[in-house]
Amino acid sequence: MPEKQLISDLKAGSHRAFDSIYRLYAKRLYAYCLQYCKQAEDAEEIVEDVFVRLWTLRKSIRQEESLKSLLFIMSRHLVINAYRRRLNSPEYEEFVDFQNSAGSEDAALQVEYDEFVARLHRVLRTLPATQQRVVQLSRMEGMGNKDIARELNLSEQTVKNQLSLGLKALREKLGYVSPLLELLFLLN
Numbered sequence: 001m002p003e004k005q006l007i008s009d010l011k012a013g014s015h016r017a018f019d020s021i022y023r024l025y026a027k028r029l030y031a032y033c034l035q036y037c038k039q040a041e042d043a044e045e046i047v048e049d050v051f052v053r054l055w056t057l058r059k060s061i062r063q064e065e066s067l068k069s070l071l072f073i074m075s076r077h078l079v080i081n082a083y084r085r086r087l088n089s090p091e092y093e094e095f096v097d098f099q100n101s102a103g104s105e106d107a108a109l110q111v112e113y114d115e116f117v118a119r120l121h122r123v124l125r126t127l128p129a130t131q132q133r134v135v136q137l138s139r140m141e142g143m144g145n146k147d148i149a150r151e152l153n154l155s156e157q158t159v160k161n162q163l164s165l166g167l168k169a170l171r172e173k174l175g176y177v178s179p180l181l182e183l184l185f186l187l188n
Helices: 002-011 015-037 040-056 067-087 090-101 107-127 129-140 147-150 154-176 179-185
Strands: none
Touching: 002 015, 015 040, 015 067, 015 107, 040 067, 090 107, 107 129, 107 154, 129 147, 129 154
């Protein structure tokens, strides 16, 4: 069934369309989430949440949206939220307290992290204006390519090209970035 028909049927409340979408994307979303979560339970929970949200928000989906992009953006946001929750959990706070009381190198790690963030912003400012704006809108504001194209008065293909070039330049200029930092700064 064509994607536009799936979206139309989903918006109308079709469980069959929802099941088709689930079968098409659940495994791919799980693999994507598992890359960053590293725990199967967390990845499964995020995929479930994505599909619950898809069903809940089905009437607000625009007909011209890409289901794949929508689902992966939702997954990315939920992975980031899960990571933030973990950072704010009592277990993590106890761990940080223990590390601080043990005289660990947290201050050095914080300095290293702050330097990385500053370097990221410096490198981002070296990109050509269009690439810089496209990367910011896509990765930092979560906009889709169509919306960016509309806002910047560019073709969608130009947005894709500029995004690809911008991310490639960031990766090259930043050097090695751990997968976790890639997730945090949305460089993939």
